[in-house]
Structures are given as structure tokens and as C-alpha cells.
Amino acid sequence: MDRYSRTVAFLRVLLPLSALAILATLFLLSRSQDQVATIPFTDADLSERTKGQQVTKPFFSGTTTQGEEIIVTADSARPGNKSTPGDADNLNARLKLADGQLITLRSDAGSLNLLGDTATFEGNVRIETPTGLVVLTDVMNTALDAIKGNTPGTVTGTGPMGDFTAGNMEFSAKSGDGDVHMLFKNGVKLIYDPKQSER
Structure with a gap:
């Protein structure tokens, strides 16, 4: 097997592995951020607003x-x-x-x-x-x-x-x-x- 064929075979393995590594990194980074959205109301505000229609x-x-x-x-x-x-x-x-x-x-x-x-x-x-x-x-x-x-x-x-x-x-x-x-x-x-x- 010549050098060109060895390089192609190596890249066939390396490129998909690199793509998987990038995707895994994206998922890991997104999980590290706070996924819980904060509501701009206090518990007292929410309680007051749910008592009746307004x-x-x-x-x-x-x-x-x-x-x-x-x-x-x-x-x-x-x-x-x-x-x-x-x-x-x-x-x-x-x-x-x-x-x-x-x-x-x-x-x-x-x-x-x-x-x-x-x-x-x-x-x-x-x-x-x-x-x-x-x-x-x-x-x-x-x-x-x-x-x-x-x-x-x-x-x-x-x-x-x-x-x-x-x-x-x-x-x-x-x-x-x-x-x-x-x-x-x-x-x-x-x-x-x-x-x-x-x-």
C-alpha cells in the first residue's frame, strides 16, 4: 500500500472521530449552562396574580x-x-x-x-x-x-x-x-x- 492510500485510510477514520468529538463537546458545553429560566416575579407576586383574573x-x-x-x-x-x-x-x-x-x-x-x-x-x-x-x-x-x-x-x-x-x-x-x-x-x-x- 502506497503512502497516498495509507493517508486516505487514516483520514477516513480520523475525520469521523473528529466530528464526533466536536459534537460531544457541544453537548457537554450546553449542559454546563443553567437550563432553568428565571421568572421575573417573586413568589408573593405570583401568589397575588393567581388569586384572581387581572x-x-x-x-x-x-x-x-x-x-x-x-x-x-x-x-x-x-x-x-x-x-x-x-x-x-x-x-x-x-x-x-x-x-x-x-x-x-x-x-x-x-x-x-x-x-x-x-x-x-x-x-x-x-x-x-x-x-x-x-x-x-x-x-x-x-x-x-x-x-x-x-x-x-x-x-x-x-x-x-x-x-x-x-x-x-x-x-x-x-x-x-x-x-x-x-x-x-x-x-x-x-x-x-x-x-x-x-x-
């Missing part, structure tokens, strides 16, 4: 007949039933008026009644208007099909005229000018600050 980062949007845009979001929400509306955590709403101005609403919690086209903001409710008015209250009821709402309880706030408190508040955009009007009622007290009104 939606993470829900989103609702709509447009009124006047062209105002209403967007409501939350961190999480749970469905309701015929007798109780669904509730949500960290409720946020953006009311974009026809002229492009924006009113924002935020609260710790709340509920949505899609059948009744209403939303209730509860706990540290904060309303901010484009005119610099900031209103704080505990509960606010709003419509989802129009720019209107009310607070059943006391409101406090600050604005261009100064700091104020009132027994309750109503707001709407029913007038023909398209602006949102806020009506403070039941014992309104204003601490007038001329420096704020000059800004």
Missing part, C-alpha cells in the same frame, strides 16, 4: 362627540361584574381638548364602569390643567364619553390666583367655547397671592 398595564381610549380625546391607563386592573365595576391600581387619565391642551388626572386606585361610561378616581387624586391649576381631593367621578366630572368631597389646590379650598367641585366642557370650566362650591376659601397671579 390585566397588567390596561389601556382605554375614546373620543367625545366634540373631538376631545380621553386616554385612561393603569398599572393593573381586575374585572368587575354586573353589580360591581372593575377596579384598578395607579389610575391615570389624559384629557386632550380639541384645541390641543391637556388635563391630567392621577390617583392611587380607581374603578371603571364601561357600561355606564364612567370612571372613579380614589386616593390622592391629583388634577392638573394647562393654566397651572392643581387640584387635590380624595375621590373624583368622571365620564368616559365626555369631558365632565365632580368630586363628592372637599378639594384643595393652588393656581394663578393663590391657594384655595372648597366643599366640592364640578367640571365640564358643555359651553360653546370648548374650554373646560371648573366650578368650586360649598364654602370656597381663597388665599390670594398677587405674586402668583403675576407669573
